[in-house]
Amino acid sequence: MGRPPCCDKVGIKKGPWTPEEDIILVSYIQEHGPGNWRAVPTNTGLLRCSKSCRLRWTNYLRPGIKRGNFTPHEEGMIIHLQALLGNKWAAIATYLPQRTDNDIKNYWNTHLKKKLKKFQMESQMSSDHNSSSYHQFLSKSTYFGERSVEKNENNSSIYASSAENISRLLEGWMRSSSPLQANTNTNRDFGKLSTETSNISTSIQCYRPQQIEHQGANGISSDELECMMLFDHNFTSMVCDKSSCDCSQKGSEGSGLIDQGKVHFEHECKPKIDNNPPLSFLEKWLLDENASQVEGVMELPSIF
């Protein structure tokens, strides 16, 4: 009855992935494309369960993942989207295509939650009761006040894809011929490795997920603002109703196909737009990275 088990429970390895395992997984996905995860452990010989393979790919190895510090713009987006959507990290991640839901969740739990809490406590002590602490927090948030001052440690790789990670990984693996030595390398050490070329790093090209169509934030009319306010009011109930979502765009999205169709990244590359709430206007505004250069955008958050 039902499906066969994806993998035997016995002999399943847990814990951090080694560079060798990453290479095996990436090589397999390069050849077969992501998906059919239950076949991955058996076909690759990886002693990992299918779920672990999928997680490793989607959270770390998948091309297009941006790593490193969150920019003030991203921070602001997360704050807003969390306020609107709650802890729907996957949904929030659809508006930050280069970030994984896991990263966003971690960032929220380790940074933003504390920040917000701290600010709420501070504002409670303050005498200003005219506006909510949340609004004050947002107004002080770097999203709107310091968006142009993005302190990015590795600013040269704002769109650094995980292909670079894999590249570095492979380089280190090739250098250290000793498997034991390679096994001791954690993912954090990849950046320390020098640069060389590798087969995978050249065949897996960097790609940039197609951004959801957006336009300048300065094109907001008063009607749109009014609509936005009404929308915000009813947003929660709207996003909860999956049936109201328009999923018809699925087929029309551009794919991230690379390598003459050898690698099928459509599934992973497509912006996740299912469960897409009627956010067209909001997302236009939120996703407008150029808005950081537009003066006057600071007026907008007050409507939240």
Added chain:
DNA sequence: AATTGTCCCAACCGCCATTTG
């Protein structure tokens, strides 16, 4: 220098909806 405490994040766990035989 050694110890302790805190931070951070990759990976795991458990649940649920969907898929499949």
Added chain:
DNA sequence: ACAAATGGCGGTTGGGACAAT
């Protein structure tokens, strides 16, 4: 139609890195 596995998601945790004492 049903049972069982898969895929996806959110919550949690283990342990390494770093800071403070």
